[in-house]
Amino acid sequence: MNLIDMLSGQDVPVETVCSRKGCRTAATTALLWNNPKIHTPERRKTWLACDEHAQWLEDYLRSRDLWRETRPLSEAASADDGAVAGNVRDAL
Ligand SMILES: [Zn+2]
Numbered sequence: 001m002n003l004i005d006m007l008s009g010q011d012v013p014v015e016t017v018c019s020r021k022g023c024r025t026a027a028t029t030a031l032l033w034n035n036p037k038i039h040t041p042e043r044r045k046t047w048l049a050c051d052e053h054a055q056w057l058e059d060y061l062r063s064r065d066l067w068r069e070t071r072p073l074s075e076a077a078s079a080d081d082g083a084v085a086g087n088v089r090d091a092l
Pocket of ligand 1: 049
């Protein structure tokens with residue numbers, strides 16, 4: 001998958017699907033999480049979510065103290081852009 005092609009509006013196949021069990025919908029959101037018991041603090045695991053399940057998955061992670069960030073999938077590649085993460089949190 002090429003994120004640049006997606007951003008430019010070209011009709012490219014979307015290979016990323018929602019992480020929710022049984023859901024085959026194309027993902028729009030990336031949820032970044034970390035389990036302190038098994039991961040180093042800098043480590044980030046990523047779940048992908050469709051519009052319908054993004055909030056469900058975030059709540060799931062938050063309830064277990066695993067959630068770190070939620071980002072639009074198109075912006076998830078620029079993980080070092082702190083301003084993006086701030087905007088996403090404000091939107092929630
Ligand atoms: Zn879904």
